[in-house]
Amino acid sequence: MGKALIIGAGGVAGVCIHKCCQNSAVFDEICIASRTKSKCDKYKAELEGKTKTKITTAQVDADDVPALTALIEKEKPDIVINLALPYQDLHIMDACLAAGVDYVDTANYEPEDTAKFEYKWQWAYRERFEKAGLTALLGSGFDPGVTSVFSAYAQKHYFDEIHYIDILDCNAGDHGYPFATNFNPEINIREVSAKGSYWENGKWVETEPMEIKRVYDFPEIGPKDMYLLHHEELESLGLNIKGIKRIRFFMTFGESYLTHLRCLENVGITSIKPILFEGKEIVPLQFLKAVLPDPASLGPRTKGKTNIGCIFQGIKAGKPKTYYVYNVCDHEECYREVGSQAVSYTTGVPAMIGAMMIMTGKWKKPGVYNIEEFDPDPFMDALNQFGLPWKEDFSPKLVD
Numbered sequence: 001m002g003k004a005l006i007i008g009a010g011g012v013a014g015v016c017i018h019k020c021c022q023n024s025a026v027f028d029e030i031c032i033a034s035r036t037k038s039k040c041d042k043y044k045a046e047l048e049g050k051t052k053t054k055i056t057t058a059q060v061d062a063d064d065v066p067a068l069t070a071l072i073e074k075e076k077p078d079i080v081i082n083l084a085l086p087y088q089d090l091h092i093m094d095a096c097l098a099a100g101v102d103y104v105d106t107a108n109y110e111p112e113d114t115a116k117f118e119y120k121w122q123w124a125y126r127e128r129f130e131k132a133g134l135t136a137l138l139g140s141g142f143d144p145g146v147t148s149v150f151s152a153y154a155q156k157h158y159f160d161e162i163h164y165i166d167i168l169d170c171n172a173g174d175h176g177y178p179f180a181t182n183f184n185p186e187i188n189i190r191e192v193s194a195k196g197s198y199w200e201n202g203k204w205v206e207t208e209p210m211e212i213k214r215v216y217d218f219p220e221i222g223p224k225d226m227y228l229l230h231h232e233e234l235e236s237l238g239l240n241i242k243g244i245k246r247i248r249f250f251m252t253f254g255e256s257y258l259t260h261l262r263c264l265e266n267v268g269i270t271s272i273k274p275i276l277f278e279g280k281e282i283v284p285l286q287f288l289k290a291v292l293p294d295p296a297s298l299g300p301r302t303k304g305k306t307n308i309g310c311i312f313q314g315i316k317a318g319k320p321k322t323y324y325v326y327n328v329c330d331h332e333e334c335y336r337e338v339g340s341q342a343v344s345y346t347t348g349v350p351a352m353i354g355a356m357m358i359m360t361g362k363w364k365k366p367g368v369y370n371i372e373e374f375d376p377d378p379f380m381d382a383l384n385q386f387g388l389p390w391k392e393d394f395s396p397k398l399v400d
């Protein structure tokens, strides 16, 4: 059917590449382009001959908009799948506009020198994408991504009004290291060391980092400590879900992870303020990233499961209603299938599905959209088909 240009060749991109290759009817060609071309070539060598999808590779610095535009014009893809880092989002959107191609990503823009993510920078592109007749799909990972599709699905099929959403992200995987992050360490640590917040009655309520803790008994996993974090889908769901009064996001962390994080923060090595080291300017967090295990190396070592889902409370036909929808993913099964652990898997699969929704015309609409703004049904079907089946519970235990 068409061609995708995948930018980035890290953990999430690896899964997306495998999934495009399992779906050759839609992706009959992919070009993998990243800063380090050898990583793209490694994926090509792994998959070539095992798939009908034609694979090419290229070197590109996505922050160099003219170079990226030239690459897009040369490769002529139908869509660009941005799986680089959030810092590149605006540059890649600029190149897509210049070359006239649709866009999809999994994480919202974040300036490199400020640990703050917000949609306002990408929403500012709405008119330009609309005028160009191009679609930009924001946040097609798991959270944001599937959690937002779950919300659209709950709204469409089960509720007249949703009042409360709790998004619960549990990773019960064990990689055997005292401290490692499951996706890009820089992005992960910026996210979890920031202040928490939740959306209530049209306003943000801010908390200290990890101030709010709950224990939840996760299906197929058991009880885990979870902590309230700020998370990007709260911002768009607060606008797009009818009647919403409160949305919170919780993520599980083990004691060892939190103790290490606290210690690293106390010694100043999670800071993003540049310092002078032996006459050279370095960012402490980037140095920490360089000494931590590469998330892509965790695949063969990680055992256990993830469970990510949403609990909704609201009304249907005048009566109170609750609904829990979630996916359970097994780290070892993911590794057997695509050579990655479940955190990359749960992000890379929805990235492929989001691109497929646009390429097949199901979600083709000029403008910039968050994922919950589209019809959730074909995406929910594709989750079952491509390795992220979901389960429903109509009387779940609630989070207080």
Ligand SMILES: NC(=O)c1ccc[n+]([C@@H]2O[C@H](COP(=O)([O-])OP(=O)(O)OC[C@H]3O[C@@H](n4cnc5c(N)ncnc54)[C@H](OP(=O)(O)O)[C@@H]3O)[C@@H](O)[C@H]2O)c1
Residues within 6 Å of the ligand: 007, 008, 009, 010, 011, 012, 013, 033, 034, 035, 036, 039, 060, 061, 062, 063, 083, 084, 085, 086, 088, 106, 107, 139, 140, 141, 142, 143, 144, 145, 182, 183, 184, 187, 295, 296, 343, 346, 347
């Ligand atoms: N929505 C979700 O559920 C979710 C969950 C997890 C992650 N994510 C997002 O997924 C994305 C990828 O995460 P990951 O764990 O795969 O990260 P990763 O392993 O660090 O991979 C990032 C890739 O992007 C490449 N890259 C960085 N800057 C570039 C540039 N200027 N030009 C071209 N390529 C560049 C890197 O190249 P090098 O190899 O040269 O460094 C690397 O291959 C991130 O944006 C992350 O926030 C979303």
